[in-house]
Amino acid sequence: MVLPRAAKTQRRTRIQEEKEEQILEAALEVFSANGFRGSTIDQIAEVAGMSKPNLLYYFRTKEAMHRALIDRVLDTWLDPLREFNAEGNPVAEIRSYIRRKLEMARDFPRESRLFANEVLQGAPHIEDELKGPLKELVDEKAEVIRTWAKAGKIAKCDPYHLIFAIWSTTQHYADFDVQVRAVLGQENAGDGRFEDAARFLERLFVDGLQVREQPSSDYTGEI
Amino acid sequence: MVLPRAAKTQRRTRIQEEKEEQILEAALEVFSANGFRGSTIDQIAEVAGMSKPNLLYYFRTKEAMHRALIDRVLDTWLDPLREFNAEGNPVAEIRSYIRRKLEMARDFPRESRLFANEVLQGAPHIEDELKGPLKELVDEKAEVIRTWAKAGKIAKCDPYHLIFAIWSTTQHYADFDVQVRAVLGQENAGDGRFEDAARFLERLFVDGLQVREQPSSDYTGEI
DNA sequence: TGATAATTTGACCGGTTGGTAAACATTACA
DNA sequence: TGTAATGTTTACCAACCGGTCAAATTATCA
16 A cells, blocks of 8 residues: 555554654644744654655645644643533632633643634634534533622623633733743743732632622723 | 835835835735735735735835834834823723723724734744833833832732733734634624623723732632 | 565655846926 | 936746655564
8 A cells, every 4th residue: 555644544553653743743833833824844844853745644735734733732722611610619610710721821832822823814724613612612611600690609790701801811821922021021031920920810800700799980881 | 216115215205105005004904814924925915906026116025014014003002001191090091991902902903913923923023122112111001000009009919910911801802803703603793792891801800900908819829 | 584565755846935127107307 | 398217017036835756765464
């Protein structure tokens, strides 16, 4: 056989597993840093330490590589939201969600940037995932939050925008890392900014979602 | 003279002004949607309604076009932060900053995405601006916030992370627009999401920054 | 071991991309 | 009006990019 190309054979050889692993690791490195169009197969091949035709032996096209990478990473990426537990203590659940998301921004910034690049440029390759699985998961968790608010366990608020706020504030530390570093200055070389961010964000959301008889001051939704 | 190319002549002709304007508008459209490497001069030329060599008559290289665009847009982009007024009422100032940033996400999403693309990919073209003018401006405003906190006008908090939180939550609606739309669903076609976001964010930050004797519940900064 | 399947690579191809050369067209202005 | 400066376009180039091919190398296992 000349072109087994992974999918055609039922059993995956040891080499196939290893090489596909290597390739996806390199692809994550390159795609997350340059976006899809900004990345070249040669770059990925170099990072993966193999020749371009060798890459294309395992993934027929650049798109196939990107697709495989997204599929592989998306599940893990959504895990923190899945863990969101309706039975738990609302404030503790929200705080723990923030903490988990910040940990991921710290430990898996490339994954965050991969999706950021994709969504920022109109999500041409993952639109279906956004409108399907992602929306369904968010809908489910938004319902949980709504229930909590109705039961008076947290302040009444739009659950979708709460989730957006948690996503954006936490992922900011991965996606806009160079800006964060530039503004905080060189001295902030370690991971200290993540601890500071955790302190700030947990306080912001916990206090901001505290149940209150009256809104603490008048505000309008008009912009 | 054969190649005046804008910079070489002191006086700009009417045609130069007009064409450079057209080109930068087109460049904003294309660069913000595809990032620097993902954009081609041909694309920009088509959007600008002129031939590629004609573009290159006004801007010698793709980089020069990008640079000119950034320079032109950066000032406007930082205006809301500059308006942040130390003499004003702290809560009103913060709320007004959030509102202004959300208005910009709604009215100038391309500008937001232009910077997001740039920063996301390591800010290769604007690192100096981040470490220079941007950092100085943020330092100055952070000091204002710190003063407010010390005077007991708002809760004690890390002013830098407060600014990051406002940036990320508001710009999210421009940068991740497709994701926001996908999650909220088709029925949310108009600008309603911006009003909902304004309501949510003003409440979150205002209540979250309310002065409080005791933190409303225990929390640690550890992640 | 030897034959067969799986893996790897150098050479190459057509299309795209950033950019140039030079001829042509238009404008400004004495 | 004439002419020099300014503006525009067609044709083109070299480098790059995604992808193919066939030949060479290595692993598997009867």
